Amino acid sequence: MAGSGGPLSRSGLRGREAELGQLRALIDSVARTGSGALALIRGEPGIGKTTLLTEAVARAAAAGFSVGLGKADELHHIVPLSSLATCVLHGDRPLLSGDALVDLARRHDQRIRLVERLAEVIEERAGGIPVLIALDDAQWADPLSRFALQQLPGRLRTSPVLWLLTERQGVDGPAAEIAAAVRDELPVLTVSLGPLSGAAIGRLADDTLGAAADERVRELLEGAGGNPFLAVEMLAGLRTADASDEPVPPGLVTGVRGRLSSLHPDTLRFLQMGAVLGRGFGFHDAAALCGRPSVALIPALEEAVRAGLLDDDGEQLLFRHDLLRQAVYVDIPPSARKALHREAAALLVAAGHQPIDVVSHILRGAQPGDGEAVALLRRAADDVLPVTPGLAADLVARALELVPTARPLWFTVGEQAIGCLTRAGRNREALATGDRLMACRPPVEMVGRLQAALGGTLWNMDLADELRRRTEGALALGGVAPEVGARLAALRALALSRAHDLGPARAAGEEALRAAVATGDREAHVQALFALGEIALNAGENAAARERFTALSAVDPVFAPEEIVAHQHMDDFATSERLLARAADGAGGTREVLLLWAQGQQHLGLGRLDDADADFLTMERLEDEVQVHVQQVNGRVIRSRIALLRGDREAAREHLAEARRRLAVKPNPGNTAAVRFLEAVHAEADGDVRLAVDRIRRVQEQGPFLRWRLLRTWVPSAVRMALGGGDRELAEDLAAQAEAHAARNPAVPSAAGVAARALGGVRDDLALLERSVALLRAAPRPLIRAAACADLGRALLAAGRKAEAVTALTEAQATFAASGAPAAAAFLQRDLRAAGAGGRRGAGGQRPVQGWEALTASEKKVARLVAEGHSNRSAAELLVVSPHTVNTHLTSAFRKLAVNSRVQLANLVMGLSED
Template identity: 35%
Template sequence: MDLVGRREALTAADEVLASGSGALVVEGPAGIGKSRLLKEAAGPARARGMAVAYGRATELDRVAPLSTLLRALGRLGEPPGGFDALGWAAEVVARAARAGPTAIVLDDAQWADELTCLALRHLIHEPAGAPVVWLLGRRPFPAQPAIDALVSDGARRVPLAPLGEDEAAEFCARLLGARPGPSVLNLARAAGGNPFLLEEALNGLRAEGRVVVSGGVATIEGAGPASSFGAPVERHLPAGFGAAVERRLRDLPAGTRRLLEAGAVLRRPFTVHEAAGVLGMPPGALLPDVRAAVRAQALVEDGDRLAFRHDLIREALYDGLPAAVRAALHREAAAVLRLEGSPAAELAEHLRHGARAGDVAAIRELRAAAEDMTAAAPSAAADLMLRALELARPAEPGTPAARERQGLAAGVVRLLASAGRLAEAREVADAPDAGLGPAEAAGVTLGLAEALKHAGDDHGVIRRTGRALERADVPVRERARLLAVRAHALMTAGEIDAADRAAAEAVAAGEPFAQVVGLQARSVVALTRGEPREALEHARRAVALADAAGGEAAHRHPRLWLGAALTALDRLEEAQEAYAVVGRESGRLGTAWSSPLLHRFLAGLLLALGRVDDAAAEAEAGLRVARRLDAPALSPALLGVLGRVALLRGDRAAARAYVDRGRDLAGDGPGLVAVELRWRRLLLGPPPAAVQDRSSGAPERAGDEPPWGGALAYLVGQEPWEAVRLRAVPGVRECLRDLARRNPGVASLVAAAAHAEGRLEEAVELYRTAPRPLGLAAALEEAGRHAEAREVYAACGLTGRPTSGFAGGSAGGGEAGGGGQRVDRWGWEALTGAELRVVRLVAQGMTNREVAAALFLSPHTVDSHLRHAFAKLGVNSRVELTRQVLAHDHPD
């Protein structure tokens, strides 16, 4: 039967398909027609010559990482195991896009697993311009924040409303072949305009012989003024649907009903063998019941498996089971699946619903399954661990179940925190539990502290770890870990000496995780004190320990801090190599948390190298990733990078907006990021009177503290040539001189010290030996060698007439502060050098990953360049982009 009442939705799908890229999210309650609409939309997609990949999530997908996406993309290539499956998915989509326009359909996306949802947020928007259309169908419940974020990011949302009265009447007429009478229309109203529910009810009544057609009008025999359905309500199943299913299936043999109940509990397409195992019967004995269920249109064949014709039927049967029967069937399902060698996560999901309190085997299996899926699906893993904790908590002290409880609370807190469920993590952490020993109590605090750290709540970390460390009975291992995490919070909060003491104590304990995390903190402390060589030694030691220990120590990615130390020492190529390793390892280990941090470090490195456009694209990509991962703590630092780039381009208003946004997020306390943003703000205009140099003629108020506390060496060392612009500020010139004296092998520091002292020709020659071209350009500009300065600025992607940003030596002198204006333009001539490099490689057929590898960029940064190029060229696909490249590079 043709779709009724869905013309606008079909038009929306057709428009997205016609655009050649983007995403459409079809949303509505169960039975409203989402699946039918997606299948209808796939027809025009094929007619346009698009390849169509189709996948449908099941309720068990949530515990099977990337299962939903792999099911849809599997026809395009054989998926690998492990976390590389995410990279494989990106490559498969890129290859499909190169082969031609592609439509990827994912139905029932509300059940999609966490890793699929994370992948979707990347794949749908990147690579930019790829001829790939995504069509998603989902129910409003259970909520799926990742798909909500897709809509926020630009995916088109198409809500399917219930059929109106006229549409419902047309639907009934088409189904029954006659005009609906009042009793039929009453039934349609009671069904709430839900097409599937209405169709099931009418087919059931027709099968009972209660639909009578007379004079071209269809009526329901025995129907009163209102149907038996009652008013619809907001719930997962439409109101009255359970009763409708019961009527449809009540005449089936008892054995067939038991088969359907077993299938409902299995919660996915199932084999006859599995259903027979759950029911304790030989598979052959079930064959008559299978045939009866298929004839009744309750089940359909799905390859070598059986599936419910609609998931609503399965849900209605499942919800109708008495709780005791449902739990017993789940226990039987777990036993059968264990023998079948099914995935541990699926087995655990049945144990979650069927295990009894104190069941030691169930607790162990739930825990093991949660540990297996922690990296890819922390929220689903947390649900399993929460159930294990529930099963273990009633146990008497000294019993096996009580012993199994050890470590569960800490694990639950860590998982809830890593899944972003901080309120629940706090609730578990703060729950009174006399059974917790010192080690587990410390572990609970540690799990929550790490979550608070990633959320940017450093003071919460300091508070909680401080309370935990006051206990004298905290074991050495847990104490060391608490100190290591506390050290990072203290460091970020600006308590540098306290951070170093905590980190040193953590390292001295000899526990690998604590050593790696503590050494990372000590490396940052050393940079803050202007000791980059010591920072390098700490970072190198952390890398060696993490490589040797593996596991959670390796998951901390100490090469991030190694790269920062190498950058401070002007060893920029080695820093590039360190960051490249982090990029590869984070994909292999599934440590998505590190991605925004890597973007931040890479953006700073690219700016040091003078690759201004690449630095901006890297920072933009970092902000997008931080938003998608709901990791706001790093956004202020990334905004600071964009502020630096805008100032270099001469756009002081944009620079001020970026920095002010960052300051709003970071606050105005003593924290390292807040201090850095105050430093950036100072670069945008004349220093306030409170910090003016006495030689400038402005008074300095007595008793004022420097606005950067003890972090001046860190700020100056990040980009020494920039600090020269603030040489009139008290302490800056002296700090540059001191850093150069202590680090004579760091050419950028020595050059900047000479620059700050006004020894410009010496500074120019010293900058020529350093790898930071923007410092050279600034010194040339101030020395009046404008033509040479313009050449260096142009090589860095900055065009226009150099300004007098350094001529007066003040923080606010000049309009652009170096490099001149970059006027927004359109067309081929508006492309920057970085954008040209990217589009030319893309035109050769390279994927984002291949371009990234060729140019030492992240795939996200390549995508940022492509977005800018598309906007400037007025194109929205790679095909159009390639035509532009060919037209301009090969005009003949």
């Protein structure tokens, strides 16, 4: 057979020998190399995409692949993961059971976590045999399947997994986007199917009609335009036609109509109801839509199968090709279609289907004022909100259109729409929706609910003053329910956290927390604790912030990253490490992106620059994937500083440029100050002291809360710049800031050490610099200690105490080198020479860019674990990091080692000695 390398025997493959050869070569390559690949088959409807895909699947199965074959459906393109589910649930050895998939979706409430779990399942299977996952008609893939397919091929590129997609040419589908997204990460083959040649069409005619395929038939087949499906349908009509000389009109719809005209009216009606339900449909559902008992329609079903219009797979009926369904469907009058879709939705819900399963029918059939349709759309939106918030927002927006304006239900649905749009990151739409609702003068109680719903929107948009104005206005109106009043009070406190005077903010937060506890409203409770945590951070009160965020995480585990970072601010990295390990196990559905931010801060604080850089890179990738950008500016700022410490000026400048670009998109005070400080760092490195001082001064002018949040550990660098530029007043202001921060945080060793270093720099006080180093020895932050040792060493050198200077400078150099900061270490070489010491040999050496020694310590650990057979998940558990970070390390290792698969990596590692 063709699938096992023999001669082509199936007529559907006439003229496709070259394309099939390309697919066979790719299948063989994946099996041989052990690395992933993706193939995309594109072409017009009926051109042979499905036939070619089916033959490729047969070839892969014969070659020993574990195969998952699925098909997206036009009327199920909304149901989350429905398209990809058909791939992982079917086949001789399904990747997942139906119960396992349902459990997966129920227990993991975020897209990133859900996709990661799917990746683990596929990776585990691919550890034993190569895997093929094929999806037909990808243009109708649902949003969550699209998201998964954009992530999974790259995530699994080091495993023998072949992805095979088909998509209609000219349709704005996801397959081409998926291929473009992974083209730089794994081999991508695009097979564009054009019309068959006249010779191939002739062979099709010979296959079907044999001797009857005379010259007249061949002339008629020219009307198929080289489309094999149209040709086969016309040939089928010729084969069953009367032996008359009447010409057969070309064209699929005409041909199908000719075949339908001979059917019993009950059969035609049954087919039309099936066409409304979709390409695949239940016999009982179609009978119900016909208004007939199922038993009465068995003859109609039998006739439709005999006519070659339907297939029966034992579970459902399927139109043999979607073009057949469409040909039947277009003959139903449009007004009747709308009514039938609405009736189909009601029947399916009555039969026990979930709201999301009938949404496609609702969208096609609902009329304004349809309360049941509105209720179904709202329920469906609630169901899909955790994994596809954008879809949820679209569904509620449609529900809002169906409700008469200014009715009570309109405001209620609008409140839900604001929440969904905000969750989807579509904040401008959410605000516009809220303003449209407010313009219609809702009841007083609803005014409060709407303004409370807009609270998260305004906060995300950095509109703190507008948030304060709206919440105060709603509270002044009165008439709101107690729980809504508590939410508004908490939001007002949050808005006040950005004020210059935080006393009123703290009082408002405490009052809001009391109101939340009294009403028992969880949302108000969460919001009040978050506000109090923000107020404490902005006041530089780390212990109070830790208390608030710990309480918040207990109420809602989604805020675990905030608790983790709060412990880091207290120099309690041991507790934050335990919390990171617990969060990595998936407790509470922690937000993956912010968890990576917390993990990056952990590594940065502990002087693990390579790991921190990988964390922030991974975080940025995940934010791009979910299209919700929170920490990308700050991530780039930190990565730029890391690059400078490494001595990679080009990368540092690239990060600065990207930080500026992203600042233009999200220009809030915090992001602005962070970029200005980074500009100061770069200006100092470039020798432009005046520009450095200007940027530091701008940071100080941004707002008082930034003094505590941005320059917490960076104040001594700012002091050095101010002194270098001759601005002693600015330097003294910065030192006073550090002293105030230490006074607010007496239990934080690094705060006291940083304050002593800053003040010692301003006063040129050797005793203070010595005290700074002594204090920082009790803190777990090696980079801060190394910088203090460097300052002390230079001061000792200036005082003529060379032996002591060598000790301090050598410690600083060794610490910088051990942390992955060779440029910072090399910078001390001149001072060491001046002190009469040669410095640490190789302290400033750069890592090579290729080969095993180019790998960071973490990349080597990951490479060894993967070579031993560990999955990304098991390696992450051993290293106490995110699986996404493991993937980042592995990607970098593969690039540096010039390998393409886990098998190649294992072979390489086996030849190395332990280091």
